[in-house]
Amino acid sequence: MPAEIRLFPCLSDNFGYLIHDPASKATASIDAPEAAPIIKALQHEGWTLTDILITHHHADHVGAVAELKAKYDCRVVAPHDKAVAIADADERVREGDIVQIGTIAARVLETPGHTLEHVSYILDADHALFCADTLFSVGCGRVFEGTYPMMWDSLKKLRALPDATKVYCGHEYTQSNVKFALSVERDNEALEARAVQAARLRAQHLPTVPTTIGEEKQTNVFLRADVPSVAAALGLTGRSAAEVFGELRERKNKA
Template sequence: MPAETHLFACLNDNYGVLLHDPDSGATASIDAPEASAVEAALAATGWRLTDILVTHHHADHTGGVAELKRRHGCRVTAPRGEKQPIPAVDRTVGEGDTVTVGGLAGRILDTPGHTLGHITYVFDADHIAFAGDTLFSIGCGRVIEGTAAMMWDSLLKLRALPDATRIFCGHEYTDANIRFALTVEPDNEALRARAGEVERLRAAGRPTIPSTIGAEKRANPFLRADVPSLAAAVGLAGRPAADVFREIRERKNRF
């Protein structure tokens, strides 16, 4: 049977996700922003926590790990390349490694930039990627520990996934991201259509994720730094895509 997911809000603007294998009953929490929110999601679904899959070390993604480990004895998998400690880790992974949640098989992409060790979990058979704070809908994570070139390379890895891949990210930032993106590509029809869709979703109190890689390729300026018209729009026609990405990211930082 295909994987099941349960998305839930937590903290101020974070999202948590449960990934469930209906055949085995195994369930992973993708990150653990706060233990109480994960417990509420488990109670709502009736699922049993067996794993936590951590994308990066920031506290708003790891704050509930230790408590959930104590309560459930679950297996905690975390990035190998993070310099900051993540609590209660059983296994560290990096690009080329695989993870399992019951019968669900995922692979690791190293996607540094936001942090040096950030990873993305890709479950190809179910067309799902858990991108943490690397890729948001119509946005990307702030470059904190890495470089713009590093983040651009990470985004290219995600952009190369099949268009149908559903992207789960760590925050509800889409509305703000769209407001910025329209300053860069005001005539992008896909972006304008996404703006209308997001307005309707938020008005109904619904989340704007998951998105898909195909939708993001058409509307997300941070995945379009190698599009000549976008480079020209920010005054960098003919410049390397990493330079264009850096300019867009810096503009977003000031927005």
């Protein structure tokens, strides 16, 4: 049976996600930004939290882990500690590990750069990627602990997934990301269409995710650092894709 996925806002601009297995009734939360919205979503669906799958150690992704674990006695799965220890973890995972949510298999991808231990989870059978702060809709996360080549490698790993893969990211940043991307790729018609779509959705207080890997390949300038026209727009013709990516991220940091 396919996974049931629920998306809802947490904190100021985080997304909360629940993954439910109808066969076993197991339910996992991707990260734990804020307890109250997660509990409300569980109660609305009549689900019980069995698992929390942590992507990285930042407070806006783990802040509610202790409260939820105390309430539901759920399993907490986390990446192996690198720069910062992650509290309350029952199980540690790395590249290629499979986390079972009842009968649903979540495959672990190591996607460092934003933080050193950052992982993403992909439900291959459901073509659903939960990538937190590595890949955003039309953007990517800041590189706090890794290097630009490291983050570029992580983005290439996600870009290589099938085009139909749905992208569930950690934050609602699409409109600001589109504005920046258009400053680099002014003639990208697919990007212009995303700008219109994002404005319409946000005007209705609707989320701009999920997007898809196929859409991101056309519109996300950070995934397009190896496209010659992007390098040319930055005055970096002939430079490596990792260097182009680094310049893009530096400019976005200051935008």
